Structures are given as C-alpha cells and as structure tokens.
Amino acid sequence: MNISYESVAVSSRIRLARNFRDYPFPDRLLQSPHAVEQASEIVRIINAELNALEDFELYGVGTLTEERAAYLVERNLISRDLVRHSAISAALISPDESISVMINEEDHIREQYFMRGYDLSKAYERITGIDDVISESIPFAFDRELGYLTACPTNLGTGMRASVMMFLPAVSRRGLMKRIAPELKTLGLTVRGTSGEGSGAEGDLYQISNQVTLGLTETEILTAVDEAVKLIVGFELRERENMKKEEGLSLRDKVMRAYGILSNCCLLGMKEFMARVADLKLGIALGYFTSEKEPEEMLFELDGHITAMRPANIDRLCGRSLTEAERSAYRAEQTGKFLRKTSIIV
C-alpha cells in the first residue's frame, strides 16, 4: 500500500446485522410492556460473550448524557438511531475503539469493525471472528433461503455492509461524481457524501458501500467493493494530476491560502474548517508540503484532528458545553497549534 493509495481510500468499515431468534426486533420490542427487561437480557448475554474475549466497555445509552452520546456519534461509535432507542439500547466498545457492537438499534446486534487505511479483508476477518463468538451462545434469526433475518429487508442475507471512506477532491470538484454513481449502481454498490443528502460532501469525503446484501457471499461483496475502490483510486489519482497540470498556480494558491488561514485564524466554524482542511489534505497528497513525517501519517493525523474538532468532541476536551462562538475560537487556536506541531514545511 503506498501513500497515493491511502491518500484516497482513507478508512474501512464492516458492519454485520444480526437478531435474536426469539425476541421482537427493537422497534417492536419498544412497544412491549416488558421492553426494558427483555432488552436488559439481550444486553447481558452479549456483554458476557464479548467480555470473555476482550475488555469491552459497556455504555447503556439511556444513562448517557446528551453530550456524551453526541461525542460517541461524532466518533462513529454509535448511531443516531441507537440514541433514538435509548430506552432499550446499549453499545459495547473495544478499548482501541476499532470494534463497536450496537445493541437494539434497528436490529438487536450491529457489529462493526473500523480501521484507518484500506484493508477490507482484515476488517471482515476481525468482525466475523466477533460474530462467531457471539453466535456460540445466541440463536440468531436465520432462514435457509433468506439468510440472517433483519428488521429491514434491505439488510437480509449476509447482513453485511462493507464501506470504504474515500477522499475524492479531484473527482468531486471536477464534477465527475455523477459518472461514478451509475457505474457503482450496476455493481450493486452505492456512494454517498458523508454529510448525507444535498450538494457535494463535507470535506470531499465519500462512502462507497455495497447496497445488495442477499444472494452474494461475503467474499463476493468484498471483491465487488475492492474492485470499485481500485477503479476509483485510479480515477482520483489521474484527476489529481490533471488538476495539478490544468490549474497550476491557482490550485497551489488555494492550498496555501487554506494553510495560511488554518495556521493563523482566530475563529473557525465547522464548515470552513472542513473545506480548508480538505484543501490542505489535497496539497499534502500533491506533494506541496514536506515534513519530518510521512505524508500518509500527516493525512491520518489531520483526519484524527477533524474528529477531535467536532462540536461534542470539543466540549468533551474542554469539560463543559461551549457556545458556537467559543467552539470556533477553540477550533482556530487548536488547529494553529496542531499545524505548528506537525512541522509542515511549505
């Protein structure tokens, strides 16, 4: 794996959806007068299995403060749907935050493995190992014809979603995403901007994942996503070179302005922060900067800094709930410090 590759395929994630055979699915469970007792039993069983394996931390979502829940959502360790089910939901998170098992989200169990960089087969290997451990004592809802049964038929079969986060500034800014999306659809895959609907994607980040979960084996799904990722990486790298040639000094100027603003500004809102960091990351990937660190490491550290500068993460770092203006000031100050510490040389 080289720097060019990992400057595009930023992180990998695999999620498996599973349900207990004998309990109503979570949305239905919520309507039961015995919801809390049944949910506690589900949490107890999974907690016992996983903690025999590793020291997972158990979070009862109902006992979390709003701020703490938002912090975990920003770190992609739990979802908004899990928070919506706070009366019955919980999460088990591994010490290094690579494994998160959400309990009573849309399905009873959502096991996910997250890793920086690109290695879907490793991600699958880790999460299927967790799945095997959980399945030893839990009769999963499984049907010979339809596979693992899920609350929503869009997850039936393997219950697996393999996704890769991709940094696509060149493809995106040159208006080429519309060429990729239909191609992916024919392969049973989908692409979406990380900020969800609407125009473009926050920080030029896009998530590529399989849409179809039934009728393909897990390894067939991994193969399809892998082929698509390779094609998109090639496409993005070519477009970056074209961009560099065609836009020359104006592109360099944009990157350097981003660097200047991020290093020296006094107030930095989230939207501007994401846009400027995307420019800076593009500049690093294009070789406009040098540092004692490898470019790959600089990009990884910047991604970590992005997460740390999200609102709930800032509040947690500061130990209290800040106003938007206070967060902007804090984000500007910390980003300046961060860039001085990374000793990037223009």
Add this chain to the structure above:
Amino acid sequence: MLCTACGKDQAQNYRCRTKEGEKTLLLCPACYRRLYGRKDAPAGAQECPSCGMTIAEFRKTGLLGCADCYTAFREELLPTVKNVQGKLRHTGKDPFRTLDDEKRELEAELTDARRTGDRLLEQRIRYRLSVIQRLLNGGGE
C-alpha cells in the same frame, strides 16, 4: 414437536385469540396460514402470530416486527425483497456451513474458471479464497 394439523412438519407456537381467551396453537407455518392466516381477514390485516405486526404496518414503516414475520408474510414480502435485493437465495455465511465447505466450493469454482480460461473470474475467486484462507489461519496478519 410436530404440527398438530399435518403431523409432518416442525411446529411453532402461535398465539391465537378465541372467544374463550388467548390460546397457543402448535402448527407448522403452512398449516397456520392455511387454517388461520387469511381467513376472513381484510387485506393487510393479517397479523404475525408472534409479534402481532400486520403487513400494513410493515408497508408504513419498512420494518418487520420479528423473525416470524418473514414466515407469516412470506408471500407478500418476497416481491419486495426481490425488488430491493435482486435475488432471493442466501449464499453467504451459514451457521450450519463451515469455512472448509466454502473453501472446497471455491476451489471447485476455481478449477472451472481455469478450464474455461475466464481470467477475471479466476482473479475474483483467488481474492475470495485469500480471505477464506486468512480466516482459516485464525486471523494472522
């Protein structure tokens, strides 16, 4: 326990409301559907015997109530599943099938791909085999 109606297939517990109150029926899904499923029920009002979900509720929320809903509403659900997934037959991980079984099947597919000279298919199968082998090795780096 076998179905109390046909005596052939495995029975499930179905809750049923009668004039005398609620009682449990020991029937296979086919007999349950035949005897109770659609009888006098208006379209969309059929209930899942386990969780009480109706197909009308599913159409509204897109979510099923429990694993038994897939048995209770199978006929109604299959076109939706086909529409969403394109296929109706699970071929992936199976709690009753081992990795060795999967490896053997893939090796047979690889032999076929070699014989027909399909290089792309061969490459794909090799990738899948590498994932299976990694799992069989117990997750070594």
